[in-house]
Amino acid sequence: MREQTKINKVLIANRGEIAVRIIRACRDLGIPTVAIYSDADRAALHVRYADEAIHIGPSAPRDSYLRKDKIIAAARKTGADAIHPGYGFLAENAEFAQQVADEGLIFIGPSPSAIATMGDKHAARVAVRRYNVPLIPGSEAGLSDDDLMAAARKIGFPLVIKAVAGGGGKGMRAVHNEANFKEALATARREAESAFGNGDVYLEKLLVGARHIEFQILADTHGNTIHLGERECSIQRRHQKLVEEAPSVFVDDDLRQRMGQMAIAAAQSVNYVNAGTIECLVDEDKNFYFLEMNTRLQVEHPVTELVTGIDLVKEQIRIARGRRMGPTESFLQPKAWAIECRINAEDPYTNFMPSVGKINTLITPTGPGVRVDSGVYSGYEITPHYDSMIAKLICWGEDRGEAMLRMRRALEEYTIMGVKHNIPFHVNLLNSFSFIAGKIDTNFVEQRFSMDTYENAPTDEDLEAAAIAVTLYAHRKRQLATQVVQPGKRDTSNWKWYTRYERMNR
Ligand code: MV4
Numbered sequence: 001m002r003e004q005t006k007i008n009k010v011l012i013a014n015r016g017e018i019a020v021r022i023i024r025a026c027r028d029l030g031i032p033t034v035a036i037y038s039d040a041d042r043a044a045l046h047v048r049y050a051d052e053a054i055h056i057g058p059s060a061p062r063d064s065y066l067r068k069d070k071i072i073a074a075a076r077k078t079g080a081d082a083i084h085p086g087y088g089f090l091a092e093n094a095e096f097a098q099q100v101a102d103e104g105l106i107f108i109g110p111s112p113s114a115i116a117t118m119g120d121k122h123a124a125r126v127a128v129r130r131y132n133v134p135l136i137p138g139s140e141a142g143l144s145d146d147d148l149m150a151a152a153r154k155i156g157f158p159l160v161i162k163a164v165a166g167g168g169g170k171g172m173r174a175v176h177n178e179a180n181f182k183e184a185l186a187t188a189r190r191e192a193e194s195a196f197g198n199g200d201v202y203l204e205k206l207l208v209g210a211r212h213i214e215f216q217i218l219a220d221t222h223g224n225t226i227h228l229g230e231r232e233c234s235i236q237r238r239h240q241k242l243v244e245e246a247p248s249v250f251v252d253d254d255l256r257q258r259m260g261q262m263a264i265a266a267a268q269s270v271n272y273v274n275a276g277t278i279e280c281l282v283d284e285d286k287n288f289y290f291l292e293m294n295t296r297l298q299v300e301h302p303v304t305e306l307v308t309g310i311d312l313v314k315e316q317i318r319i320a321r322g323r324r325m326g327p328t329e330s331f332l333q334p335k336a337w338a339i340e341c342r343i344n345a346e347d348p349y350t351n352f353m354p355s356v357g358k359i360n361t362l363i364t365p366t367g368p369g370v371r372v373d374s375g376v377y378s379g380y381e382i383t384p385h386y387d388s389m390i391a392k393l394i395c396w397g398e399d400r401g402e403a404m405l406r407m408r409r410a411l412e413e414y415t416i417m418g419v420k421h422n423i424p425f426h427v428n429l430l431n432s433f434s435f436i437a438g439k440i441d442t443n444f445v446e447q448r449f450s451m452d453t454y455e456n457a458p459t460d461e462d463l464e465a466a467a468i469a470v471t472l473y474a475h476r477k478r479q480l481a482t483q484v485v486q487p488g489k490r491d492t493s494n495w496k497w498y499t500r501y502e503r504m505n506r
Contacts, residue, residue, distance in 0.1 A: 004322045007031060007106060011075045012046065014086030015065060015376040017391060018299075019046035022084050023230030025313035028123070034078045036071060038064035040383045052078050059385040061447045065089045069097045072103055082106035082320060084313075088387070091296040092119055107319045110295050114270040118293040120201045122164045123438045124270075128290050131265040132211060136281070136289045138204035145185060151203055152181055158206040161188040165196035167292055173208050210281040212236070212442060213248050213295075215263035216304045217276045217317055220325045225267050227260040228308050229334050231300055235429065236374075237352065237445040237450035243429065244300035245339040246307045249400065249438035250282065253333070257289050266290055275301075275316050299342070299392070306338035306396040337403040338396040341411065343374075344388040347420035348449050357381070362417075365410035368496070369396050369403065382419050390421070400438075404430060425449060472494045 007425050010026050012019045013033040019035060022044060026033045035050035039428070040059035047053045054074040057064035064070070066089055075083055083100050085091040091109070094116035100107040105415040109115070118124045129135060138153035141164050152159060152175075161184060163171030171192045175184045185201070193199035212233045215466075232248035263278035270293075277298050279291040285342035289412055303311045346352040362378040374391035376382070382390065395410055397403035408430045425445075429435050432448065 002324060005106060005128050005320065008487070009034060009080040010082045010084055010108070010317070011036065011078065011080035012050065012084050012086065013065070013071050014084070014088070015044060015046055016386065017373045017389070018086040018162055018297075018375075020049055020375050021373055022313055023049045025311060025317065028311070029317060030316060031317070032044055034074065036065070036074050038385070038386045045377060045380075047287060050229075053228070053318060053497070054078060059383065061089065061385070066486065068093075068099055072105070072158050073138065075105055076103070082108055082317075084108040085296065086314070087296050087299060088350060092294070094119060094191070106320050108274070108316050110270075110272055110274050110276060114212055114272050115295045117270045118276075118295050119167070120164050121167055121292055122200075123161060123201075124292060125290075127269045127318075128266045128293075129419055131269040133262055133269070133290045134288065136204045136291075139202050141200055141202040144248070145182070145203075148185060148201070149181060150429065152178070155203055155205050158208070160206045161185060161201050162204060162206050163192035163196060163198070164200045164202060165192060165198040167461070170295075173200075174427065182294060193448075193462060200272070202212050206386075207281050207283060210283045211248070213251065213259070213280050213282050213288075214298075215259060215278045216301070216312070217263055217267045217345065218270065218319070218325065219272045219274065219276070220319050221273055221322050222324045224325045225264045225272065226306050226325065228310060230258060230259065230311075231303055233300065234440050234442050235435075235444060236442060237449075241300065242344075242434075242445060243339065243402075243426070244303055245403075246303040247334045250286075251484045255286055255288075262290070266293060269420045274319050275312055299389070300340055302371060302392060302394045303338040303340050303396075305430050306394060307334040307336045309335065336398060337400045338394060339390050339403045339407050340394045341426045342389050342422075343391040343393055343414070343416070343426075344422045344433065345390050345419045346388050346422050347383050348422050348425035350420075352449075353420075355382070356384050357419045359390075359416060360418040363413065363414060363415035364391075365393070365413035367406075367410075369406040370410045371395070390416075390419075393426075403405055404436070427489065 009032045012022045012411045023033045033050040035046045035053040036056045037044060037047045037053055038057055038059045056070040056074060077455050083105055090096040092115055094112040097107045098112040098116055117127050125135055158174060160175045161173045173184050173188045188201050189199040192201060197200055199261050214233060215230050216228040231244050231246045231250050232249050233244050235243035259391050266278050267276055277294040277299050280288050281291055298416060305312055317367060345355045347355055358381045359376055364372050371394040372391055376390045393410055395403050395407040397406055411423055434440055
């Protein structure tokens with residue numbers, strides 16, 4: 001049994017909403033915090049909320065948030081004895097985790113070896129296979145082009161070529177027939193080499209029409225590994241998730257039990273410690289397969305917190321302190337329903353193009369069942385240096401219907417001016433029959449927000465003509481004084497209507 005470890009000050013090696021989220025957990029635990037910041041983040045919220053803040057360099061991530069040496073130096077300078085990496089940046093960098101440990105500091109996350117094994121997507125398959133975790137049929141890694149061709153014939157088409165150093169959909173290429181295989185393989189290798197400095201690939205049978213469901217794991221240093229249920233993550237665009245919910249409409253108690261045990265086994269196969277996520281594909285017949293493990297806290301962790309009542313960041317810190325998970329922490333059935341909408345500074349009407357500028361007005365929703373995790377405020381400047389996510393709007397309720405109605409209300413209350421944002425996309429999604437019915441797949445966003453739909457929307461000229469007609473009509477009506485104006489019931493169920501509304505208010 002390992003001893004309890006002291007954590008007296010935590011440095012947060014991140015920025016934005018997740019840095020704020022971690023600072024809040026530390027505050028609740030009474031632990032002082034150190035923020036790090038780049039040039040662009042001088043006025044960021046995480047800098048204001050932390051007890052201390054250290055400037056670590058220019059705005060480009062490679063000069064600041066990715067500089068292992070500067071971050072470790074900042075910890076030494078401030079006397080921080082632990083580092084929380086958040087997500088992105090250095091969160092899944094085994095070398096960084098090792099350097100932190102070598103400095104005698106605590107990395108609030110898994111061991112370097114667990115990060116490294118799960119980071120190599122083929123090594124991960126080898127590790128979990130020994131624990132009887134179901135895998136999509138596939139090939140070995142490290143094969144020559146000829147051997148891969150032979151393996152491809154055996155697996156059959158369609159299949160996917162995946163980079164061993166990839167993950168999260170990066171370095172992934174579908175091949176539908178043998179004729180295209182050689183060229184696809186060459187492209188996949190080239191792309192993997194330039195993106196990851198490693199051109200090694202392996203093959204998997206392509207699973208079509210499956211759902212993307214992930215399990216939250218917590219493991220302490222005393223050999224206890226638990227799962228906290230699933231999250232449904234099918235609403236995404238180009239591997240960027242946009243909406244997540246917990247639980248999944250597709251997962252019944254029996255499936256949750258079986259997938260949960262599988263997720264625990266997958267984590268145990270690398271002696272996993274701290275918080276992690278097992279990503280799975282689930283087909284229509286409820287067969288499930290391990291895809292990969294994310295060895296970090298995820299963006300969408302709040303939906304799990306809201307249905308379990310567990311503060312995952314607090315748990316991460318307790319685990320890093322060597323505390324044992326209590327019996328109350330073994331997983332109970334989900335107690336509620338939660339949905340998260342990622343609020344991005346992206347214009348859904350121009351192919352989700354990122355938008356920069358100053359937020360001049362910000363009205364944030366609140367009230368029953370609403371949580372907002374955000375790193376922005378009125379007057380905050382959004383720069384092109386970092387990702388476009390500016391907030392997460394998370395709503396919960398007793399059941400899915402209540403969570404969705406609260407989400408709709410909160411989205412309507414949300415006002416962000418100065419930059420374009422994707423709230424209209426979310427409103428549209430919440431009004432779609434397929435989302436309401438839970439019948440969604442990974443192509444939903446592309447289909448619903450294609451440029452085709454946009455081009456069928458009314459033009460500015462149409463709107464002007466309509467506005468003139470309405471004005472004249474209203475004027476005539478006032479003259480006649482025959483009717484009291486009724487505040488019409490706002491109907492956002494029609495996509496075109498909403499487009500028009502948005503275009504007028506942009
Ligand atoms: C797959 C797959 C189908 N078949 N592998 C994407 C994220 C990464 N964790 C692995 N991913 C997938 N791997 C096989 N053999 C489908 C996905 C996938 C996906 C693919 C294309 C577009 C959106 C997707 C969303 C979730 C999962």
